[in-house]
Amino acid sequence: MxxxxxxxxxxxxxxxxxxxxxxxxxxxxxxxxxxxxxxxxxxxxxxxxxxxxxxxxxxxxxxxxxxxxxxxxxxxxxxxxxxxxxxxxxxxxxxxxxxxxxxxxxxxxxxxxxxxxxxxxxxxxxxxxxxxxxxxxxxxxxxxxxxxxxxxxxxxxxxxxxxxxxxxxxxxxxxxxxxxxxxxxxxxxxxxxxxxxxxxxxxxxxxxxxxxxxxxxxxxxxxxxxxxxxxxxxxxxxxxxxxxxxxxxxxxxxxxxxxRPSTVRPACVEDDYARIRFCGWPEDGDVIAKMKRSWSDYVNELDEIGIPLDSRTISVQGVLDKPDIEISGISFRSTSSVFTRSTTALLNNDIQKCGDSLNPSAKVALRRIVEGIADVMSTEFGDRKGWHLMNSKKINFNNFKEKSDLRIAIRAIEDCNPNLV
Known part of the structure; x- marks a missing residue:
């Protein structure tokens, strides 16, 4: 015993x-x-x-x-x-x-x-x-x-x-x-x-x-x-x-x-006017489902501040065969992460169009502007999980207090000129 x-x-x-x-x-x-x-x-x-x-x-x-x-x-x-x-x-x-x-x-x-x-x-x-x-x-x-x-x-x-x-x-x-x-x-x-x-x-x-x-x-x-x-x-x-x-x-x-083979049943969300669709792996369906309330507002905000909406589909890497934009294949457990990475992917796509006209320091400056815009968008539309990590970045959020400031930042990215901010 x-x-x-x-x-x-x-x-x-x-x-x-x-x-x-x-x-x-x-x-x-x-x-x-x-x-x-x-x-x-x-x-x-x-x-x-x-x-x-x-x-x-x-x-x-x-x-x-x-x-x-x-x-x-x-x-x-x-x-x-x-x-x-x-x-x-x-x-x-x-x-x-x-x-x-x-x-x-x-x-x-x-x-x-x-x-x-x-x-x-x-x-x-x-x-x-x-x-x-x-x-x-x-x-x-x-x-x-x-x-x-x-x-x-x-x-x-x-x-x-x-x-x-x-x-x-x-x-x-x-x-x-x-x-x-x-x-x-x-x-x-x-x-x-x-x-x-x-x-x-x-x-x-x-x-x-x-x-x-x-x-x-x-x-x-x-x-x-x-x-x-x-x-x-x-x-x-x-x-x-x-x-x-x-x-x-x-x-x-x-x-x-x-x-990993592309899935035939991706978890997707689309805005009311079918302008931009976001798709992730099925196991992240619970997070994507939470975005249905704010995704349309998010896309409307993108349009209002001047981000081009010519990319119809954003996909996590490997989910879809031929998406317009792919984001890194890292699982996200918060809606803030999705909004951050989606905004970053859309704006980085514009930076790539600048080509060789940008010197390395200007490219770094533009990417920091992108990070600031993405974090502002995720704060407004996401669940703010991991916000302490975003705040740790040395980005001057005071530059993006108003929508007009965001429009100027978007124009700087489109013109490949970080000095506009």
Whole structure:
């Protein structure tokens, strides 16, 4: 009974984490929010799983486990299966519950299933293998085994998170982070990209090989065969490290991506007079739906201050085959972001028409004017989420207090002359 009670803290920790992440996001509103919860919840749950299993495995000396053959099955159950089940039960239940709530709520688009599977792979396969591997190396040194397991699992996680922004960090491939929040350093790439199945299969096979060899070594160790166990651990380490270096050297992080096919059901919004239409990926449909109230007013304002409305379609990169203007493939979670980027795209299109007549400093000055106009428009028509980030830009908003000031700024862009502002 005491052995079973010792597993309660692990389950309570996961339940507490589930409540915490639910309170920090809106996981049932959109699939990007759902994927963000699954990503972060899986990351932390995997580390908890690794530390708990390491603590349970190293609680008893290996010689004690080997001393009584008829108790081996019971010891393994108490050491590995029961603690893992107490963590997996609330973990899986929470994800399934959120998924059902999203489906029942009619959330547009679909989740990033590979992200969900990779999170589960991290929790169910990778982290238990890390715990078993380190516990076998350090054996009965319980305190050092727990600290080492925590350090290794954290380092692998951080490396996977930051491998896109830090070139020398390898992506271990056991925890693919989402591409719905690609403005963050841990995203796999633009929203219009996806992981190639061959790359995922190759790297996942390496991880599965390491896990298999580790648990096979654990089996031999429990049976009292230390020599085969050590040999398997050494082989697993060499094969995994060598294969990981080879994959990262030959392919690199960028080659695991391929273009995402254009969608036949984009989420779009159009003004009352069908002058400008904006389209995004289906998973951002909740944000685009909020824009229906203000998109017509926004287009009318563009027309009033003198921005040409000759671009009929604005699309997030990859959504449509041939839009008039494409904006960067970064998922947006606020209407302010859409208005900022749409205005910026329209005005940058005018700057490009200036061609070689602009010197570099004049081009920079015009782009700063564009940023100021875009932020003013997003403030007027958007939900103002992330306004503190906009305010951090060193742009003189006092220049754009009146519509006449905005018209002058637009004229400066059209005339390729920033000195008019």
């Amino acid at each position: 005491n052995e079973r009670l010792e597993n309660a803290p692990g389950m309570l920790t996961i339940l507490g984490l589930a409540l915490f992440f639910y309170s920090q996001y809106e996981p049932t509103v959109s699939w990007p929010s759902f994927d963000a919860v699954v990503r972060d919840f899986s990351a932390v749950t995997g580390i908890v799983m690794a530390v708990v299993l390491s603590d349970r495995i190293t609680k008893h000396d290996i010689s004690f486990i080997n001393s009584s053959a008829h108790r081996k099955a019971g010891m393994l159950r108490l050491q590995v299966l029961l603690p893992a089940a107490n963590i997996l039960l609330p973990y899986m239940s929470f994800i399934v519950l959120l998924y059902v709530l999203c489906r029942v709520g009619g959330t547009s688009g679909s989740p990033w299933y590979l992200g969900i599977v990779s999170g589960m792979f991290w929790v169910i396969v990778a982290c238990p293998a890390i715990a078993a591997y380190i516990s076998l190396l350090l054996r009965s040194r319980r305190y050092y085994a727990n600290l080492s397991t925590l350090a290794v699992s954290l380092s692998i996680l951080v490396s996977s998170y930051l491998s896109n922004s830090v070139s020398f960090l390898p992506r271990f491939g056991i925890f693919w982070t989402d591409n719905f929040a690609s403005s963050r350093p841990w995203a796999i790439g633009p929203q219009g990209s996806e992981l190639s199945i061959p790359s995922v299969a190759t790297i996942s096979s390496i991880s599965l090989l390491c896990a298999f060899l580790t648990w096979l070594a654990f089996y031999f160790e429990v049976r009292g065969s230390s020599a085969p166990a050590r040999a398997l651990l050494s082989i697993g380490f060499v094969l995994t490290l060598g294969s990981g270096i080879l994959v990262n050297t030959v392919t690199g992080n960028s080659s695991v991506l391929e273009p």
